[in-house]
Amino acid sequence: xxxxxxxxxxxxxxxxxxxxxxxxxxxxxxxxxxxxxxxxxxxxxxxxxxxxxxxxxxxxxxxxxxxxxxxxxxxxxxxxxxxxxxxxxxxxxxxxxxxxxxxxxxxxxxxxxxxxxxxxxxxxxxxxxxxxxxxxxxxxxxxxxxxxxxxxxxxxxxxxxxxxxxxxxxxxxxxxxxxxxxxxxxxxxxxxxxxxxxxxxxxxxxxxxxxxxxxx
Numbered sequence: 032x033x034x035x036x037x038x039x040x041x042x043x044x045x046x047x048x049x050x051x052x053x054x055x056x057x058x059x060x061x062x063x064x065x066x067x068x069x070x071x072x073x074x075x076x077x078x079x080x081x082x083x084x085x086x087x088x089x090x091x092x093x094x095x096x097x098x099x100x101x102x103x104x105x106x107x108x109x110x111x112x113x114x115x116x117x118x119x120x121x122x123x124x125x126x127x128x129x130x131x132x133x134x135x136x137x138x139x140x141x142x143x144x145x146x147x148x149x150x151x152x153x154x155x156x157x158x159x160x161x162x163x164x165x166x167x168x169x170x171x172x173x174x175x176x177x178x179x180x181x182x183x184x185x186x187x188x189x190x191x192x193x194x195x196x197x198x199x200x201x202x203x204x205x206x207x208x209x210x211x212x213x214x215x216x217x218x219x220x221x222x223x224x225x226x227x228x229x230x231x232x233x234x235x236x237x238x239x240x241x242x243x244x245x246x247x
Contacts, residue, residue, distance in 0.1 A: 088168035088195035169217030
């Protein structure tokens, strides 16, 4: 595990900073006050930017990436797929069992406080904790980061994951604590899956659809 951390220190170091800052924010104020603070900052450009950015954490994005890497190497596609499937299963189970009574910002502030909502966005009411999009984003972009040695690409991938997470707060689909927890699930699951699968002995894992096509 030390080797994994060392090889991906840019992404993981930035994530550690996010975890520390996030913990300070959550300890120093309530999730509701924190959401009202974030909700103050909006404009038409950010509305459009985060409206589209949030789709980078959609399950469809993960599926497309897996399909793409099937043409590169099965091992990468497998790790990306399993990381996303397992983390999504954990998040969705938590959403619909232990935390099924946790409401989203729109429902919580209903009749209490007027929030700014991005035009054209359908805001949900229930199953707020944890954030599924954020779980997917951190699982997806960390799993990709694990296969690069370029620190700038790691920086880009972390930035995308963080932007997706914040988009859920900006759009008032989630509280900050929801994306905080979602990121932990995504990162932890991905590191464990990568640790288990990276040295899996199977020749077919180092092949790809292109290899198989050329062989025929």
